[in-house]
Amino acid sequence: MLPYLNADTPFPNVDDALVEPNGLLAAGADLSSERLMRAYQKGIFPWYSPGEPILWWSPDPRAVFFxxxxxxxxxxxxxxxxxxLTVTLNKDFKQVIQECAAPRSDDNGTWITNEMLLAYASLHHHGHAHSVEVWQDGKLVGGIYGVATGSIFCGESMFSRISEGSKIALTCLIYYLKAHGFKLIDCQIENPHLNKLGSTLISRDVYLELLSNGQSFNPSKIMWEPKTLNWKKLLGLCDV
Incomplete structure (x- = not known):
């Protein structure tokens, strides 16, 4: 039976997660910043649809970018x-997550509920959640957001309003993280789009070991200050 968590109930051991659906661990609890950060530090993340209770997951294997x-x-x-194009960091987190929450052309809904919007806005306010934005003529045309914990960045969602917009945001994020000592981006669940971009599958045990080893990593707070990124220098494309 799936455990149902109250506000003060700790997460079960991730080894107790279901095989089918892959990684479903528990339901309930809340989306407070404290609860969310405890989840990410244990390799757990929330993912649920409107009308469902909060569902917590820790899949095996795990899709990542090294x-x-x-x-x-x-x-x-x-x-x-x-x-x-102009690429920025943490200039408009709110708009990025709102764009990610908007219905896509290939479906009619979104898993980013209003409750999730508020929860991740709070994480951003507390310095845990971050975004990369891609702009064209002053309009936001691509972006990605996620949560940093130790030397790992947990990617949550990305969007694109122009061809390659989300890929540009992801690429700039990865190179920015690399320049500041991060080791990997957690993509959580494998999908064909991530596979084409070069994601790798690792076991949950390996992911948890990397996550644990990376918790002592403490990047400078200056790293996450809102700024415009020099993408030509960052990506080594000064001849573009």
Missing amino acids: VDNFKIRKSVKKALKNND
């Missing part, structure tokens, strides 16, 4: 070359 192994896609280089 930042040292990531390669810029040719399509991203081309998009950067052919468009006058």
Whole structure:
């Protein structure tokens, strides 16, 4: 039987997560910043649809990007070359998550509920959740957001309003994280889109070991101050 958590109930051991659906661990509790950070530090994340209780997951295997192994896609280089784009960090977290929550052309709903919007806005306010934005002519055309814990960045969602917009945001985020000592981006659940971008599957045990080893990593707070990123220098594309 799936455990139901109250506000003061600790998370079960992730080894108790279901095999099918893969990684479902518990239901209930709340989305307070304290609860969310305890979850991420244990390799757990919330994912549920409107009308459902809060569901907590820890899948096995886990999809990740190792930042040292990531390669810029040719399509991203081309998009950067052919468009006058600006890339920023933490300049408009609220709009990024709202865009990620908007219905997509391939479905009719979203898993990012109003409750989730408020919860991650609070995480951002407390310095745990961050975003990368892609702008064209003053309009937000791509972005990604997630949660930093130790040397791991847990990617939550991304969106695109132009071709390659989300890939540009992801690429700039990965290179920015690499420049500041981060080791990987947790993509949580495998999907074909992430596979094409070069994600790797690792076991939950390996992920938890990397997560635990990375908790002592403490990047400078200056790293997350809102700023415009020099993407040409960051990506080594000064000739673009």
